[in-house]
Amino acid sequence: MNALTPPTLLHADKIKKATRVLLIEDDPQVSEMVAQNLSRLGYHVSQCFDGVSGLTQAMAEPYQLILLDIMLPELNGLSLLSRLRAHRNTPVIVLSACGGEQDRINGFSIGADDYLPKPFSMQELQLRIEAILRRCYQEHKPSNPAQLENGGITLNRLDKSLKIEQQAIEITPVEFELLWQLMKTPEETLSRPYLYQAVLNRSYSRYDRSLDMHISNIRQKLKQALPSSDFIRTIRGKGYRYQ
Numbered sequence: 001m002n003a004l005t006p007p008t009l010l011h012a013d014k015i016k017k018a019t020r021v022l023l024i025e026d027d028p029q030v031s032e033m034v035a036q037n038l039s040r041l042g043y044h045v046s047q048c049f050d051g052v053s054g055l056t057q058a059m060a061e062p063y064q065l066i067l068l069d070i071m072l073p074e075l076n077g078l079s080l081l082s083r084l085r086a087h088r089n090t091p092v093i094v095l096s097a098c099g100g101e102q103d104r105i106n107g108f109s110i111g112a113d114d115y116l117p118k119p120f121s122m123q124e125l126q127l128r129i130e131a132i133l134r135r136c137y138q139e140h141k142p143s144n145p146a147q148l149e150n151g152g153i154t155l156n157r158l159d160k161s162l163k164i165e166q167q168a169i170e171i172t173p174v175e176f177e178l179l180w181q182l183m184k185t186p187e188e189t190l191s192r193p194y195l196y197q198a199v200l201n202r203s204y205s206r207y208d209r210s211l212d213m214h215i216s217n218i219r220q221k222l223k224q225a226l227p228s229s230d231f232i233r234t235i236r237g238k239g240y241r242y243q
Contacts, residue, residue: 019042019043019044019064019065019133020043020044020045020046020061020062020063020064020065021038021043021044021045021046021063021064021065021066021067021129022045022046022048022054022057022058022061022063022065022066022067023035023038023045023046023047023048023066023067024047024048024049024051024054024057024058024066024067024068024069024072024077024080025047025048025049025067025069025095026049026050026069026071026072026073027069028049031047031049032047033122034067034122034125035047037122037126038126038129041126046061046063049073050072050073050074050075051072051073051074051075051076051077051079051080052074052075053074054068054072054075054080055075055080055083055084058080058084058088058090059084059087059088063090064090064091064133065090065091065092065093065129065132065133066084066090066091066092066093067092067093067095067125068080068081068092068093068094068095068112069094069095069096070094070096070097070098070103070107071096071097071098077094077096078106078107078110081094081107081110081111081112082110082111084111085110085111091113091132091133092111092112092113092114093112093113093114093115093116093125093128093129093132094107094112094114094115094116095116095118095120095125096115096116096117096118097117097118098117103115104117113132114128114131114132116128127191127193127204128193130191130193130194131191131193131194131197131204134194134198145157145184146158148180148183148184150183150186150231150242151226151229151231152164152165152226153179153183153222153231154166155176155179155180155183157180160173160176162176162179162221164222164225164226165225165226167225169221169225170221171218171221172217174199174200174214175214175217175218175221177198177199178195178199178211178214178215178218179218179242181195181198181199182232182240182241182242183242185242186242186243187241187242187243188241189235189238189239189240189241190239190240190241191238191239192204192211192239192240194239195211195239195240196208196211199211199214215232215234215240218232219232231243
């Protein structure tokens with residue numbers, strides 16, 4: 001498995017600091033490498049090396065995320081996941097050398113939230129963790145406002161409308177959702193993988209430029225109404241930020 005220098009986390013520090021990760025992996029070298037990289041990023045990582053102890057630990061302690069190998073001694077990962085799902089809805093990312101289509105289908109059908117075939121890079125794993133945690137965090141926010149206002153821009157969730165200085169501006173549903181995601185977390189950088197999941201409902205690909213095109217369209221509409229505006233910033237190598 002390829003280990004890359006771990007990048008800076010892109011989601012809010014308060015998510016990272018509160019995150020307890022259970023890593024269930026029978027290969028000690030792989031387990032230690034993943035645990036060390038995630039620990040350096042600020043996660044609290046516990047390790048188990050077989051399915052029985054992994055299931056016991058997952059049931060006994062509150063974890064925000066589980067990283068689960070499939071080929072485990074004593075109890076395989078799919079059986080573990082099936083038993084876990086009867087009692088817990090903890091997000092689970094499967095890490096497995098069994099990366100075929102049917103293997104992934106089996107994992108998702110039992111209740112995996114994501115499936116990452118081995119070998120994988122630490123960068124990709126970190127980005128997938130970020131996407132899942134950010135999505136779960138947003139879904140459990142205590143308030144879900146129907147309207148956002150910032151800098152003369154008003155978004156209304158009820159009718160999916162955009163107004164700039166009280167003037168109605170035409171906006172597509174995807175553009176609305178993208179601008180909503182950026183405006184509700186001002187001054188925070190949202191990564192491309194997160195925006196792909198939250199807005200486009202698909203996994204990030206560096207060859208897919210559709211997100212950048214939507215951002216460009218939004219910028220043009222904001223500029224037309226507010227020529228001096230520069231609300232959406234590109235953070236090189238990371239994502240976008242509303243400020």
